[in-house]
Amino acid sequence: MSQEAEEAEQRITRRLRELRLERGLTLDKVAAAADLTPGYLSRVESGQRVPSLGTLVVLARALDVSVADLVASEERRSPIVKREDAVTYGTRGASMTHLSPPSSALEATLVTLRGKSVPPRPTRHRGEEWLHVVSGQLELTLAGETHLLAAGDSAQFPGSTDHTLRGAPDAEVLVVIA
Template identity: 35%
Template sequence: MKAENEDTALALGNRIRSLRQRLKLTLDETATAAGISKPFLSQVERARATPSLTSLAGIAQALGATLEYFVDTPAEARPVCRVEERKFFGFADSANQFGWLTNLSMDRKLDAILVRMPAGQQRSEVTTHAGEEFLYVISGQIALTLQGTTFDLQAGDTAHYESTVPHAWANTGDEETVLVWVGTPRLF
């Protein structure tokens, strides 16, 4: 898993540097526009640091790209995703690992992602956004907090809610939790 994460970080850094150089932007200009420091951007480009989802979104915006551009995606949209082709990725601000269950295509309305949460994973940041979400717990357990009320979900349980409701999740168990997350609008 470590080698795969290093390869992902290297590919991400190369994509960022390549696009920045094609746009003839300096590290300083890009970092300022992205709301991050120049040394941090340099470390990301050299695969010595992994950006959080928020930092990556800022970098993408500064370079006029979508987050999808920086995530390793299939070259073509296909209706079938093969398990042997699934690659997991993560973000610096989360120990969770994410694997696409749908191929990325600009005309799709929703995303489906397999989420692996380590045992004891602390509650995620409380968030709200437009759209709706559906969770299906495959194994383990999570605590889902919706507008201040916490629901303990076990394997086989589901939840479906509007994303405008303040929400967060945590793995409260002593084993990894695996769940399917489906949401609109698309993440990337």
């Protein structure tokens, strides 16, 4: 693993703990809100476990922040995000490049799916989600109904709808959450 990736993982786990403590929340409370065990959350916060993309989404929701707020470095406050400054976070099944500034009301992310991996459970969050398949194919499951999308196809739905993304190897999807 690259040094940059290790630093990003450390920053994310540190930020999760900081946000939880800032809000006066216990491990039990955040774990319950994210449908995780307190032990697992403790291991994530201590850097013993790396959360999946789906887990990051539910933890961000439980802490009332965007995923971009979890992965962004402290110095990123400009409304401009240069390619070399975009934060990329990877898990076994996907990598995410955040294209919008942290704390923006709009969260734009380029997701590269590797293989047929999916989050461990359907994801839900606040706001509206729009996605566009840049390349490859995407299997989008909304409230239990599966749709096959190809390059050039788009979808929009309430973020509160249970959803999972499953892509062909190296599928790229632009995701915007508002």
